[in-house]
Amino acid sequence: MAKRNVIKVGETLLRKKCKPVKDFDEDLWELLDDMKETMHANDGMGLAGPQVGVLRRLAIVEVNNMFLELINPQIIHSEGDWVEEEGCLSVGNFRGRVSRPYKITVTSCDRMGEPFTLQCEGWLARCICHELDHLDGVLFIDKTLDKEKYLKNGGKI
Ligand code: ZN
Numbered sequence: 001m002a003k004r005n006v007i008k009v010g011e012t013l014l015r016k017k018c019k020p021v022k023d024f025d026e027d028l029w030e031l032l033d034d035m036k037e038t039m040h041a042n043d044g045m046g047l048a049g050p051q052v053g054v055l056r057r058l059a060i061v062e063v064n065n066m067f068l069e070l071i072n073p074q075i076i077h078s079e080g081d082w083v084e085e086e087g088c089l090s091v092g093n094f095r096g097r098v099s100r101p102y103k104i105t106v107t108s109c110d111r112m113g114e115p116f117t118l119q120c121e122g123w124l125a126r127c128i129c130h131e132l133d134h135l136d137g138v139l140f141i142d143k144t145l146d147k148e149k150y151l152k153n154g155g156k157i
Pocket residue numbers: 087088089090130131134
């Protein structure tokens with residue numbers, strides 16, 4: 001395993017739409033292992049492909065010791081509305097309030113290419129929504145209710 005460099009806001013790679021993962025092979029597994037190490041080294045709750053320069057639809061999340069690898073994930077149902085502060089390893093120290101669904105159902109593949117469906121709520125759901133946004137080039141600073149404050153403090157978009 002090796003730690004990877006986390007790409008910061010301002011770089012165009014973070015704004016691209018990712019392509020689906022096609023090969024569930026050793027390269028993918030190595031990437032996922034590296035991402036886990038990188039997330040832990042940075043005290044993150046999640047990390048998406050584009051944040052380590054890989055424009056593929058994959059992400060990892062870890063909330064309350066529940067670790068998940070999401071390959072080609074899709075949110076198929078969401079309900080509720082919940083505002084809470086978020087941060088992002090690609091954004092630095094700024095934290096801002098974002099409205100997210102409270103409860104989601106997500107379909108995804110695991111690292112072997114096996115599909116699964118997960119229902120979750122609260123922080124795990126929030127974290128998954130945040131990471132899935134990354135796969136479409138969307139950052140939480142685009143959605144935050146505190147965008148004005150972010151921009152006023154010189155935040156990049
Ligand atoms: Zn993020």
